[in-house]
Amino acid sequence: MDVIPGGNPESKELEPDPKSTDADQGRAEERVQTFQRIGGPFVAAVEATRMPMVVTDPTMSDNPIVYVNQSFIDLFGYCREEVLGQNYFFLAGHDTDPEVERHIRAAMMADEPLDLEVRLRAKDGREVWAAQFVSPVHNDQGRVIQHFASFWDITRRVKAERRTRRLNEVLESRVKERTQELQNELDRRRALEGVLTDSVREKDKLLGQRSVLLHEVNHRAKNSIAMAISMLRLQMARQGDPGVSEALENAIQRLDHLARIHELLYRQDSNDVQSVDMAAYLTELCLNFAHLRSPEDHRIELTSDADDITLNVDRAINVALIAGEAVTNALKHAFPGKRRGMVRVGLHQEGDDVVLSIEDNGVGLPATRRAGSMGMRLIEGMARSLNGTLTVDGDRRTRIAVRFPSKPRS
Numbered sequence: 001m002d003v004i005p006g007g008n009p010e011s012k013e014l015e016p017d018p019k020s021t022d023a024d025q026g027r028a029e030e031r032v033q034t035f036q037r038i039g040g041p042f043v044a045a046v047e048a049t050r051m052p053m054v055v056t057d058p059t060m061s062d063n064p065i066v067y068v069n070q071s072f073i074d075l076f077g078y079c080r081e082e083v084l085g086q087n088y089f090f091l092a093g094h095d096t097d098p099e100v101e102r103h104i105r106a107a108m109m110a111d112e113p114l115d116l117e118v119r120l121r122a123k124d125g126r127e128v129w130a131a132q133f134v135s136p137v138h139n140d141q142g143r144v145i146q147h148f149a150s151f152w153d154i155t156r157r158v159k160a161e162r163r164t165r166r167l168n169e170v171l172e173s174r175v176k177e178r179t180q181e182l183q184n185e186l187d188r189r190r191a192l193e194g195v196l197t198d199s200v201r202e203k204d205k206l207l208g209q210r211s212v213l214l215h216e217v218n219h220r221a222k223n224s225i226a227m228a229i230s231m232l233r234l235q236m237a238r239q240g241d242p243g244v245s246e247a248l249e250n251a252i253q254r255l256d257h258l259a260r261i262h263e264l265l266y267r268q269d270s271n272d273v274q275s276v277d278m279a280a281y282l283t284e285l286c287l288n289f290a291h292l293r294s295p296e297d298h299r300i301e302l303t304s305d306a307d308d309i310t311l312n313v314d315r316a317i318n319v320a321l322i323a324g325e326a327v328t329n330a331l332k333h334a335f336p337g338k339r340r341g342m343v344r345v346g347l348h349q350e351g352d353d354v355v356l357s358i359e360d361n362g363v364g365l366p367a368t369r370r371a372g373s374m375g376m377r378l379i380e381g382m383a384r385s386l387n388g389t390l391t392v393d394g395d396r397r398t399r400i401a402v403r404f405p406s407k408p409r410s
């Protein structure tokens with residue numbers, strides 16, 4: 001016999017009470033007959049009810065069962081003869097929890113009603129859970145002469161509860177497993193995130209260092225060029241040939257332009273010092289050509305117009321040098337006397353190519369006049385470095401263009 005919930009069922013054979021004697025057994029059968037005879041209509045009513053009922057006789061040794069109704073027989077599968085005269089605990093089967101038995105015996109002894117949910121055994125060993133009510137029946141002198149026990153079959157409910165409990169346990173263990181899996185995944189991701197954050201930090205640090213170094217290189221290049229310019233100026237001051245002076249002055253101007261190109265590079269805001277935003281770069285470069293004109297000279301308007309193009313430093317320097325030579329030529333040769341005009345530097349994406357153009361509306365550049373000194377040759381050389389094609393159009397106005405692939409050949 002067991003109680004809900006769980007209990008601690010302990011196997012125990014229900015031995016016949018050694019105190020019980022044959023004389024007792026005989027008396028029990030006699031009492032049963034008497035009970036059925038005396039009970040009359042009451043017994044008929046109890047027989048008809050669907051609630052299994054049992055009456056025991058505590059005045060006899062070991063409180064034997066003296067009456068069971070038909071519902072009881074239907075539920076437990078015993079025939080009447082097998083049950084009558086048996087001790088009450090006979091129903092509990094082999095695995096009665098001694099604690100439960102003790103509890104029931106104590107209640108009976110104490111003349112108290114009992115209300116318990118217990119596990120009983122049918123004849124075929126089937127488990128029957130029952131809500132069990134036991135009430136003492138007193139005689140006129142107040143002595144307990146019978147125990148009246150009724151059972152309510154709650155097996156289905158208990159089994160459903162067990163199923164639900166088992167289901168809950170399975171669910172709980174699955175939830176636990178899944179939670180652990182998720183926790184493991186979370187830990188793994190956190191660790192990975194940590195590694196990634198560290199490597200991103202490391203990369204940023206290295207980029208920062210490289211950026212500082214490249215700025216430094218550009219800065220030093222600019223300073224070295226400035227030193228070369230000073231030396232050439234000294235050289236110029238020490239000789240009197242006007243032709244040599246002019247050549248030296250041209251060289252100084254080219255170096256000056258180169259120094260400005262490097263200065264703009266190391267003043268770039270971007271962290272990526274290897275690539276140059278050409279639109280901003282050309283705008284700055286054009287502002288720098290102002291030094292070729294006197295401040296009050298507004299005859300020649302110089303503008304730049306560039307698409308959103310990024311080039312690596314080497315190619316950006318080539319573009320700046322070509323633009324420098326061509327703009328210098330336009331300012332120097334295209335607008336003689338007081339002639340007014342404009343010079344426009346353009347850099348545009350055309351398919352896979354980039355086209356650099358320097359255009360002016362000056363006197364034009366007929367083929368006969370193109371063979372000059374270094375300027376045009378430098379432009380040709382720089383165009384080759386860009387793997388580009390140079391075209392010079394100078395019939396009415398001058399347009400120098402270099403078309404080169406936007407990605408350098410690997």
Ligand SMILES: Nc1ncnc2c1ncn2[C@@H]1O[C@H](COP(=O)(O)OP(=O)(O)OP(=O)(O)O)[C@@H](O)[C@H]1O
Pocket residue numbers: 250329330332333334360362363364365369370371372373374375376377398
């Ligand atoms: N935009 C231009 N408009 C008119 N003539 C030009 C233009 N560009 C160049 N020229 C002519 O082409 C010639 C060749 O130019 P190039 O740059 O090779 O020589 P330079 O400017 O005379 O000398 P350097 O460039 O060596 O100082 C120039 O002397 C000039 O007559």
Ligand SMILES: [Mg+2]
Pocket residue numbers: 325328329374375376
């Ligand atoms: Mg020139």
